[in-house]
Amino acid sequence: xxxxxxxxxxxxxxxxxxxxxxxxxxxxxxxxxxxxxxxxxxxxxxxxxxxxxxxxxxxxxxxxxxxxxxxxxxxxxxxxxxxxxxxxxxxxxxxxxxxxxxxxxxxxxxxxxxx
Numbered sequence: 001x002x003x004x005x006x007x008x009x010x011x012x013x014x015x016x017x018x019x020x021x022x023x024x025x026x027x028x029x030x031x032x033x034x035x036x037x038x039x040x041x042x043x044x045x046x047x048x049x050x051x052x053x054x055x056x057x058x059x060x061x062x063x064x065x066x067x068x069x070x071x072x073x074x075x076x077x078x079x080x081x082x083x084x085x086x087x088x089x090x091x092x093x094x095x096x097x098x099x100x101x102x103x104x105x106x107x108x109x110x111x112x113x114x115x
Contacts (some may be wrong), residue, residue, distance in 0.1 A: 027075060031068070034077035038066055041079065052089045059086025 008014070018026075038060065045056050059065065062082040068075050081090055 031075065031077065034066075034068075034079065038079045049089070052085075055083070056081075056086045056089050059083040 008018075042057055042060050045053060045060065049056055059082045060079075065080050065082050067078045067080070069078075070076070081087055
């Protein structure tokens, strides 16, 4: 997790000492980076996935996939892959046996981003 106030404190700047306009600009920039991270995750899924593409992308476009909460006065953004099937695709599904013939299991492709 990236915390803007902690990074500023590392270089000797308190976010409380910054001008209100600068703080708002920084908060807007962080929100834009979070939105861009979600868009990039979707772009990678569109580019790399085939049969699971629609389910996976739907898991990134749910209302609960992108959340913003206030923690210690600062917004915190979370991007979550929602749904059982999208998460099965992300973390790999066990091999499936079709009758007496074992289905071949391909390694799942990974497309992820963190905010």
